[in-house]
Amino acid sequence: MSALMRKDLLEEVGGIAAFGQYLAEDFFFAKSFTDRGYKLRISTQPAWQNSYTSDIETFQKRITRWAKLRIAMIPHMILLEPLSECFVLGAMASWAISYLIQIDPFAIYLFHILLWFLLDYTLLSIIQNSSLSFSRIDFVIAWLLRELFAFVLFTRALWEPDIRWRTGTYKLKWGGIAEEVKPKL
Template sequence: MPYYNWVYFVQLAIVAGVMVILFLLVFSHTMAIIFARSHFYKKVAFEPAAVEAGLPGVSIIKPLVGIDKNVYSNLETYFRLDYPRYELLFCLESADDAVTMVVDTLMQKYPKVDTRVFTSPVRHNVNPKINNMMQGYSAAKYDLVMVSDSGVKMRPEALMDMVWCMSQKDIGIVHQMPFIEQRPGFRNLAHSTHFGCTHAKFYISAHCLGINCCTGMSCLLRKPVIDKKPGGLAYFGRYLAEDFFVAQHFIENGYKMTLSHYPALQDGSGEVRGLRRRLIRWLQLRVAMVPQLVVLEMLAECLVSGAMGAWAFAFLLPSLVNPIVYFLTHCLIWLLADYTLLCSCLDPAEPLMFSRLAFMFTWLFWIGTQPITVVRSLFHSEIVWRDKRFRLQWGGNTVELPGLPVNLSAAKQAV
């Protein structure tokens, strides 16, 4: 083929782009593994003088809606935190909520823990989580506020670690990487495979590169900074992805974010289809806020990048590279890298709850079905969350739609 043929030069340009993508994927995988091994579960401690002077108090806001799996054991971990001064602010949708019994039982079991319960949320904007949390946020008595979802379990030393991270220079937010509490079984492994592989790779890479990746699942915030906005936390209720815009507000005010040494431990016993609905909802939010990022996510999938790489190398070296062999080798290396990353996110003091063979089959399941998740998110602009329906607008603004979801039980499982 002559060099002046424009088609050939277009193909070369595409090959160059594919090579850049493959390099970035290798770089992000390597960076995530190194960071996870060196950062997670690292022991830190305050200087004795700082402890004697008194550590800052923390107001922990727990928005609760209904009974989740293992809710008692999850909530109990917050009554047993190894930290001298904190309060628990449980925010319920109503006094008739079934989770009230769980909270009352724990309050009786741990009477020395400063705990308050709120059962009268006021609608401030479209985000139901913000509306619920505002009860506790308005009553918080400390400048450090922690937002923690109902399904998150916390290690005793995690709050001390997060406050220590907050004490470092210019830090305004300390967030925990979403992960899974390890239990035996396929459901737990399916959740762990997503949060410990694909999600961990992007989350850690974004953190290391200074990209806003904060999630509101479990994070420690400086309340005075939030209160710079009119209405404080209520201002961010106009967005469903309030965590992204809260973090952006901190960045605009000159603060940095950092990652706790302990991941946020979600319960991984829920149905896989429930997790799939969560992933679709998160993708829909990203499409509305940063659509270019979704395109990069699609190109960064194992199967897509493997197919692109097979074509690119076969184009450059047709006599040396077999596209099928390259594609299979690409997937094998990706599998090994994901397994290494998942193990790096686990506590080395705890035994593995799964075999390598079980991980391989679960990984194949996720890799094979991920493109379907992406496609479904692109063709649905309506979001179902809890018992409400929303439509996203460009930029992240949200409009609540009238009427209930068709499948209300499915909506609740997708929280």
């Protein structure tokens, strides 16, 4: 994505070259600023990410790569990331609510999933700022596939820690440092 930053503040920490060891350099740019007490601002306009391909495999590889990066950069994400997914969070919440107020957990779970789905659809409609370029049925199928595969992709990120990015393969170390894996001759 794109970021605007003051050059002198970036030069204070070694310039862009100081972040060359990271695949997620944008995260570390921001971290270097906040660590020094500066505040960040996010644009009110959504950033368009126009991938050159939009097939399921490319999407899954991107989601897995981002999970690998988050786990390497912020290790406690191994525990927290699964809790941010619709089905896992819904199961935990429905159990907790049913325990506290004796309501059918399955009804709560279904309500949670429906509400999450509707909020995702609404958010996408707002971001697109127009009618969606696909049918509601297409959205339902894509949404279900994304939610159902979330845990599988997270597990893949844990078991296959190397990242293939453009023309190289990288091993991620704790802290988000990427080391290129040299092919064996």
